[in-house]
Amino acid sequence: MRAPAEGTLRKVATFAATFGIGVATYIAIVEAGGGSPVCVAGGSGCHTVAESSYSHLLGVNIAVFGIAGYVLLLAAALLRGDAARMAGFVVALGGFGYSLFLTYLEIFKIEAICQWCVASAVLMTLLFGLNAVRMVGYVGRPA
């Protein structure tokens, strides 16, 4: 099966990474102000997840790592060449793996679902798929 055109993959990745920056920045800003994200459909899931001790890694809010990851993914999507293809894949793999773990925590440990975290997990999964196809399909080929 032929991989989609690299330009298309990069465009979709640019859109997803930009959206991801927005989601992660919202969570980080709200929590820095002492609050917690508001679940659009109501409920206290977002509050419970944000206030749980799992929301920080080494004392830093996980959303901050999310912003950094999405910024790198945006840069990888905007740039051409093998370095961008490989960096995009590696960062997306890390983000996807950690998103899986966070989703497991939400369901089985915290027992609450935060829509913003789900949105981020979906975006990271999409970005992983796009970057994996881009890497396998186009690395070593002319940009």
Add this chain to the structure above:
Amino acid sequence: MSGKSSREARREERLRAESEGDRDERRKRLLQIGSAAAFLVIVAVAVAVVITQSSSDGGDTNLEDVALVNGEFQGIPQSGLTLGEKSAKVTLLEFGDLQCPVCKSYAEGIVPEVIDSKVRSGEAKIEFRNFTIIGEESIDAGAAAVAAGKQGRGWNFIELFYRNQGIEASGYVTDEFLTEIAKGAGVPDIAKWNQNRKDQAGALREVQRSTEEAQKLNLTGTPSFAVIGPNSDGVEVLGTPGDAGTIERAIEEAS
């Protein structure tokens, strides 16, 4: 002439083949590097997962729901065994025994609903009072909760205890178990907590006092609830309502 162009064609063919070979070789090498990097990323994610788990679960404890409980009360003021704003007009009293399985089911279902709807909003505060009816272990557990309350983690202790409750009067309420709960609840000074929970004139006296108070109110079981507010007739006993709505309505009527 034809011999020359044939040689050039063969040369171009050879160069193109070499170039494609180089490209394939480079692609293979890059994919190998990518695979190695992917492996390193997987290791890094595994390390991050271990760090997150250990920092959130209080190390190697076997407690359930540590993160859930500590998240539940985040942002709500606590003083002693009172949860909520001091200025709240209505006080909801909960008389409970930490070994009581019915109290556990209330702690997991009905009480969090009331906390979310009435305590978090500042409409009411909720005060836990020990009503030790099951046995000696309940007194130790209750005193440990009172001692945790002195360090601002009373409700975390109570809720975490309920979520890790064993079979009543089975001997599971040991010093080790209580210490594990205190650590999981985030009690900052365990040495001081140990000292306080064994204080005959302090925490243990407090447990005895609240149990006597429950008896004076003619409470017959745990958990029992009561409200005190500007429109209540003193301490209004609600008994053991089976749903959060009844408690919420009582708070509204008392306010």
